[in-house]
Amino acid sequence: MKKLPYDWLEEIINLAAEWVVVVDREGIVLFINEAYCDYLGTTQEAALGQNVRDVIENTRMHIVAKTAHAEIASIHTIKGSEMIANRHPLYIGGELVGAVGAVMFRNAADWMAYSNKVQPLIEELDYYKKRFANELKSKYSFHDLAGETEVFLQAKQLAERVSSSQSAVLLTGQSGTGKELFAHAIHGASSRCAFPFVRVNSASIPEQLLESELFGYEEGAFTGAKKGGSKGKFELAHRGTIFLDEIGDMPLAMQSKLLRVLQEKEIERVGGQETKPIDVRIIAATHRDLEAMVKEGTFREDLYYRLNVMKIDVPSLAERKKDLPLLAAVLLKKLARAFDRPQLTLSLEAKNRLLLHSWPGNIRELENILERAVNVMDGTVIRMNHLPLYLQDDPAMEQRSSTEETAIIPLKHAVQQAEKQAFKAALNRSPNKTEAARLLGIGKTKLYDKCREYGL
Numbered sequence: 001m002k003k004l005p006y007d008w009l010e011e012i013i014n015l016a017a018e019w020v021v022v023v024d025r026e027g028i029v030l031f032i033n034e035a036y037c038d039y040l041g042t043t044q045e046a047a048l049g050q051n052v053r054d055v056i057e058n059t060r061m062h063i064v065a066k067t068a069h070a071e072i073a074s075i076h077t078i079k080g081s082e083m084i085a086n087r088h089p090l091y092i093g094g095e096l097v098g099a100v101g102a103v104m105f106r107n108a109a110d111w112m113a114y115s116n117k118v119q120p121l122i123e124e125l126d127y128y129k130k131r132f133a134n135e136l137k138s139k140y141s142f143h144d145l146a147g148e149t150e151v152f153l154q155a156k157q158l159a160e161r162v163s164s165s166q167s168a169v170l171l172t173g174q175s176g177t178g179k180e181l182f183a184h185a186i187h188g189a190s191s192r193c194a195f196p197f198v199r200v201n202s203a204s205i206p207e208q209l210l211e212s213e214l215f216g217y218e219e220g221a222f223t224g225a226k227k228g229g230s231k232g233k234f235e236l237a238h239r240g241t242i243f244l245d246e247i248g249d250m251p252l253a254m255q256s257k258l259l260r261v262l263q264e265k266e267i268e269r270v271g272g273q274e275t276k277p278i279d280v281r282i283i284a285a286t287h288r289d290l291e292a293m294v295k296e297g298t299f300r301e302d303l304y305y306r307l308n309v310m311k312i313d314v315p316s317l318a319e320r321k322k323d324l325p326l327l328a329a330v331l332l333k334k335l336a337r338a339f340d341r342p343q344l345t346l347s348l349e350a351k352n353r354l355l356l357h358s359w360p361g362n363i364r365e366l367e368n369i370l371e372r373a374v375n376v377m378d379g380t381v382i383r384m385n386h387l388p389l390y391l392q393d394d395p396a397m398e399q400r401s402s403t404e405e406t407a408i409i410p411l412k413h414a415v416q417q418a419e420k421q422a423f424k425a426a427l428n429r430s431p432n433k434t435e436a437a438r439l440l441g442i443g444k445t446k447l448y449d450k451c452r453e454y455g456l
């Protein structure tokens, strides 16, 4: 291979690094470029062969040539100016022969120009770091859990009491009842509140990804694995709380792995050899009947007992209908802020209609209905015609439709009712949403959209 001529190399160094010096192991100058000499007020002829300390004030090149410890971005004052220099040990053929020094920024103005470019990037990084940290914080406190009915207050008081313990908590209750809010509040009131709150939804993560999502993976664990590997949710939650939502949807194979982690209190990344100790509190939630699943053999009994140390039943909205006006008011306040539409209220007629509804989708359904209304109305009062069609029907029909002979109703409503029934049945009969989507012959995204639409 043809080598570059020496004078080319020198020119390349001048262009690339501007000020460069090379010393041998004794600190004798072997090379220094012209630009550096000009600044120092010397010449190459005079500097070569001299001890570097006699050529450059405050230098540390002779030290790096001895210790072989690189010094990066060190501040170096020469002739009253602060420069930023890098000093590297120089190895040739594996042997330490001296050191190379380069001045990266010759004055504050150079540094400022560079810093002006880098600063916005640092600020952006900072912003994302803070946002990420916020994501890992609990967002709701007990104060945010609205409700005054006896059954709700009992659940809330029990949750407040268990906050201070380290025991696992199992939150049960239908979908949309506020289990996640309870989990946030428990973490927020616990001694772990300064550490992360990390949520994992077992139903929304494909089975083959769940293990690496929970426990992380090492570099090269599989095709497409990130360089340096990745932390799993358990590692992210270290010293904090992990919220295992939809635990009833966790596949059996993963249940065994989860149980091992809970017993051993250590995790092993996918593709890794070492185990890491982990200190997390577990809060699990499900809308499924785990005891029935244990009997059926679809949920591990030993895992069930590990998770079910403290069980809190979050009541359905049907059981706490008296809370509906208060909940609607709280949710409307939230929507008013989000949509910048102050003073949102419910008309008496709409409120009465809501009180007659059976609320299979609980508070999430109420939230969706109110949000939809805010989107379709102009003023500040939610009226009957702002409610979804299935609530504009005669309320008696809602109760009758499943038991009596089919009433004649507009086709559009009938289709909606039938669709909602089909979704409910598929969800009840399937161990997870993927299976429900398969039974219905639709994609998972469509299933999620429809569940949101019908508040399921």
Ligand SMILES: Nc1ncnc2c1ncn2[C@@H]1O[C@H](COP(=O)(O)OP(=O)(O)OP(=O)(O)O)[C@@H](O)[C@H]1O
Residues within 6 Å of the ligand: 144, 145, 146, 147, 173, 174, 175, 176, 177, 178, 179, 180, 181, 182, 245, 285, 286, 287, 327, 330, 363, 364, 367
């Ligand atoms: N007590 C409450 N006060 C105010 N808002 C509530 C309350 N409970 C629930 N909500 C609201 O209802 C919605 C559903 O709550 P959440 O997601 O906690 O339900 P969930 O039981 O975890 O549902 P799923 O089982 O489907 O995950 C949320 O948007 C939440 O803000």
